[in-house]
Amino acid sequence: MKTLADIGEDALVHLLTRTLRRDEDVLIGPGDDCAVVRLPRGAHSLVLKTDTLVEGVHFTAETPARWVGRKAMARVLSDFAAMAATPRHALVTLIAPTSTLVKRVQAIYQGLSKLADEFEVRVVGGETSRGEQLSLTVSLSGYVPTRRWITRAAAKAGDVLYVTGCLGGSIRGRHLRFQPLVKEAFIIAEKLKPTAMMDLSDGLAKDLPRLAAASGLGWDLWLDKIPITTGCTLPQALHDGEDYHLLFAVSPSVKKQALMDCQALCPGLKLHAIGELTSGAKSGLLKSGGWDHFR
């Protein structure tokens, strides 16, 4: 079977980009010095995010290639969900050994493109380079109505913390197969007006302190209320990471009816209240654990 060294860079780029979908917002697609896309009408702001997957760190040589590509796209989509933003255009950077099979790279791009298509995201460019270790970086741009984004930093003491599903054990498959909660985030934003939101990628034990710190708050976790994946322990739910559920804070003044409406509009999700944000210094719990890329 052919490798990247056999076909070279230009043929590879042609192979990877020839089936990409375009739409009327893509003014200049792959193949020129830069991509150019149409800006939305109305008062929007531009949203930008990049994320990277490295072989041996985020996936292995045995991970099916389509799922590798899918995951690279799914992770940035999950970040857009966390801001209640609409993803639109992606740039894809592939670093790969010259001995990599062309088939494998094509399968990676197929997985990536398929999920992009589902979310009406267009791949408008990218970059390829040789390197000793395969890595895949997706940079995504999109839009949010100005001042309608949801950051991590505007929560108040007393706000109730919610997660959108069970935590822990993602290594059994969820870390590859999760569905980014882009549409659900819009519903949550509209119905519950969260004061802060983020996606859980490094584990609740690592991510909740980040949200609390961004808002200058502490937290009180109701450990018996944390939804745990069947077969997992509480420490796994706190520390495993790669849950890709949304963690968000809601004012206690929000009515129960709004929660029920929100739940009804997101039938695949279950909203779980798991604690509250508190004033003052951070809680003693959750001081360590979770995923660190350099440790």
Add this chain to the structure above:
Amino acid sequence: MKTLADIGEDALVHLLTRTLRRDEDVLIGPGDDCAVVRLPRGAHSLVLKTDTLVEGVHFTAETPARWVGRKAMARVLSDFAAMAATPRHALVTLIAPTSTLVKRVQAIYQGLSKLADEFEVRVVGGETSRGEQLSLTVSLSGYVPTRRWITRAAAKAGDVLYVTGCLGGSIRGRHLRFQPLVKEAFIIAEKLKPTAMMDLSDGLAKDLPRLAAASGLGWDLWLDKIPITTGCTLPQALHDGEDYHLLFAVSPSVKKQALMDCQALCPGLKLHAIGELTSGAKSGLLKSGGWDHFR
């Protein structure tokens, strides 16, 4: 000296982002799920580009770290120049072994940030991951007045080809030290209305056929007119790559006075006419050579 493993991911990100400049267009900077930036007023389109540097491919362990960072930023700026677009916001992805010295990574970011500042580009986010080989990916967004971009694809037969300076021998230093021609590209765009433009990264022998193919044309190179770096040969000028000069096509109807005006406004550059674009199939010359990432 401390390594990335010693300080961990959060401390590294804090170190790298704490000195980043912000301005009123950066609505949400590093630290949240995504960055959010203000869109320009008026009829603009969004310009997107990503580019990557890999240790052992684009630089070595001996390349001064500041120059590595500078080059990563300079290359994407050069692509913006090639579209006559204004760069504005960058996302930076670093993959590095855990044994990498913190000092080295800081120096890379300093080189990158300094050049970004010179061009009023703000670094608004990024990503870090461990990996076996150091790589640095910069994704840049910016703007161009709608329909005022310059692609590779709109040249006509008979258009004259120009380059902005001497080619060849970039390995002696230019590949690290070149100044991206963003402002010069605006002047060229205004004065000469190029029908096609690109930056020379892989060598004239590889890049000119790409421009010609994008426009559906052949070419006639005037070999005795190609400006060659002192001490280099013609084959080096054609094949070395990493010149980062602009190659552009200008209608023969453009007046000599416009060329002289353009030259006067770009005192650091010298515009050289090096050939013309022709109808029909591609020229026999330059069939191979130049830089290929996978060969």
